[in-house]
Amino acid sequence: xxxxxxxxxxxLMTSTMSGCFFGGDDTPDVVVSPDGTVPTGGIDASITVxxxxxxxxxxxxxxxxxxxxxxxxDIEIIEMGPFDLFDLLDSTSITNEDVADVFAIPLDRVYxxxxxxxxxSLDAPAMAAKVxxxxxxxxxxxxxxxxxxxxxxxxxxxxxxxxxxxKANAATHDIDLTKPVEFTDLGxxxxxxxxxxxxxxxxxxxSIDLNLLSMSPDGKFTTDLTKxxxxxxxxxxxxxxxxxxYWKSHYDNxxxxxxxxxxxxxxxxxxxxxxxxxxxxxxxxxxxxxxxxTNNGADLEVLPLDTIIVNGNPLTHWKGGxxxxxxxxxxxxxxxxxxxxxxxxxxxxxxxxxxLFENTGKILExxxxxxxxxxxxxxxxxxxxxxATIVSYNESIARPLFTEWGQVWGxxxxxxxxxxxxxxxxxxxxxxxxQAAFKAMMAGF
Numbered sequence: 001x002x003x004x005x006x007x008x009x010x011x012l013m014t015s016t017m018s019g020c021f022f023g024g025d026d027t028p029d030v031v032v033s034p035d036g037t038v039p040t041g042g043i044d045a046s047i048t049v050x051x052x053x054x055x056x057x058x059x060x061x062x063x064x065x066x067x068x069x070x071x072x073x074d075i076e077i078i079e080m081g082p083f084d085l086f087d088l089l090d091s092t093s094i095t096n097e098d099v100a101d102v103f104a105i106p107l108d109r110v111y112x113x114x115x116x117x118x119x120x121s122l123d124a125p126a127m128a129a130k131v132x133x134x135x136x137x138x139x140x141x142x143x144x145x146x147x148x149x150x151x152x153x154x155x156x157x158x159x160x161x162x163x164x165x166x167k168a169n170a171a172t173h174d175i176d177l178t179k180p181v182e183f184t185d186l187g188x189x190x191x192x193x194x195x196x197x198x199x200x201x202x203x204x205x206x207s208i209d210l211n212l213l214s215m216s217p218d219g220k221f222t223t224d225l226t227k228x229x230x231x232x233x234x235x236x237x238x239x240x241x242x243x244x245x246y247w248k249s250h251y252d253n254x255x256x257x258x259x260x261x262x263x264x265x266x267x268x269x270x271x272x273x274x275x276x277x278x279x280x281x282x283x284x285x286x287x288x289x290x291x292x293x294t295n296n297g298a299d300l301e302v303l304p305l306d307t308i309i310v311n312g313n314p315l316t317h318w319k320g321g322x323x324x325x326x327x328x329x330x331x332x333x334x335x336x337x338x339x340x341x342x343x344x345x346x347x348x349x350x351x352x353x354x355x356l357f358e359n360t361g362k363i364l365e366x367x368x369x370x371x372x373x374x375x376x377x378x379x380x381x382x383x384x385x386x387x388a389t390i391v392s393y394n395e396s397i398a399r400p401l402f403t404e405w406g407q408v409w410g411x412x413x414x415x416x417x418x419x420x421x422x423x424x425x426x427x428x429x430x431x432x433x434x435q436a437a438f439k440a441m442m443a444g445f
Contacts, residue, residue: 042069042071044070045073046336047076047340047343049075049103052360055360058355059347060077061352062347063075063077086105089118102324102343103324106322107320108401111401112403114152118328119153119325120325120340122151122154122344123341124146125138125142131350131366133365133367140365141155142154145323154325156347158319158364158365159321160283160393161281161305161317164281166272166275170278175278177301184242189276190277192266192280194264195246196263199409201416208233208239208311212412213404223442226439228435239310243430247416251420267280273294281315284363284389286361317392319396326344363389369387369390369391372387373387418437
């Protein structure tokens with residue numbers, strides 16, 4: 001049977017509106033009221049939703065709750081990582097049935113997907129009013145997902161970096177975790193950060209207002225890293241001196257920190273209780289792995305990012321986040337759109353915030369620290385992680401969202417990794433590698 005689409009026309013002049021029907025019989029697919037809402041009898045539609053393997057139990061429970069009120073509907077979970085889905089989108093199109101109708105996207109992807117007309121427009125303010133918890137929806141992720149007047153995703157979670165500390169290792173190495181820790185006072189292995197990865201590097205560069213790439217309203221791009229070393233501010237010069245010394249200590253001692261492929265294995269093994277490392281920065285999603293390395297969490301402490309200071313400047317990350325988006329291919333199907341929006345609202349239902357964190361490591365923007373701390377099914381350690389993340393997030397700065405910023409990732413990383421090959425003799429030579437890389441990048445704009 002052929003299913004005909006039903007288009008809700010805002011200028012329809014009739015006082016009643018009939019639904020769409022399957023060709024060949026009189027069974028309605030969906031009946032739509034004159035005001036565009038779906039009647040209380042529920043929605044009759046089928047959609048798919050993307051979820052990582054670890055998310056599936058939480059998604060299954062949310063789907064079951066949605067289907068209680070919509071027994072005629074069907075929601076299929078496609079087990080797939082979001083970046084695998086993005087790769088599939090890039091290589092095919094939104095019509096590929098393996099690309100889910102509902103999927104998670106990071107904040108920095110929304111502009112590119114908007115340009116490629118991948119995302120359906122949502123009535124996000126109305127959804128937010130139903131979900132609850134926001135005092136100013138547009139001031140947070142809600143507004144960040146708004147492009148040219150259209151809301152293209154609904155806030156799923158906030159994310160930023162926090163500090164993980166191995167208390168046993170810190171005690172062995174006389175590191176006081178009750179006060180800010182100056183990075184330059186530490187031994188080269190006391191704190192490990194894969195700073196050549198810009199996701200972690202920006203925690204350092206933000207702290208000294210180093211502009212890796214910005215775009216003015218007229219579309220002009222600027223960066224501080226095409227300046228000569230002498231033109232940098234004293235704080236920025238001090239940062240590069242510290243960064244150069246950090247690299248040199250690891251290079252001289254033949255560690256794997258400046259090895260792109262081996263760095264994370266080195267960090268993980270060093271942070272294990274009994275190892276040389278007491279501090280590392282990572283996100284809330286890393287909590288299970290951190291517990292495994294610290295006697296099942298007995299030696300683990302979680303602290304806000306500004307616990308670490310570099311030359312007196314507290315580390316500061318980005319206000320990152322993810323949203324739940326709807327595939328544009330279903331935008332003209334009111335039943336599927338209604339079901340997709342209901343599912344999104346249930347996935348971010350504050351009532352299940354503890355379950356969401358336990359299964360996905362995701363922290364809702366519309367739930368306060370106090371609310372999380374009063375949830376009996378969250379462990380004390382998870383409450384510490386959530387607390388540190390929210391504190392760090394509130395102190396972070398807005399992340400750049402224009403698509404051209406994507407070129408910074410490789411430019412920054414390749415420049416810093418090149419030091420091990422070029423072996424600069426001083427900070428000026430090391431910085432010259434960074435300057436040359438960014439000059440080449442800027443020439444392409």
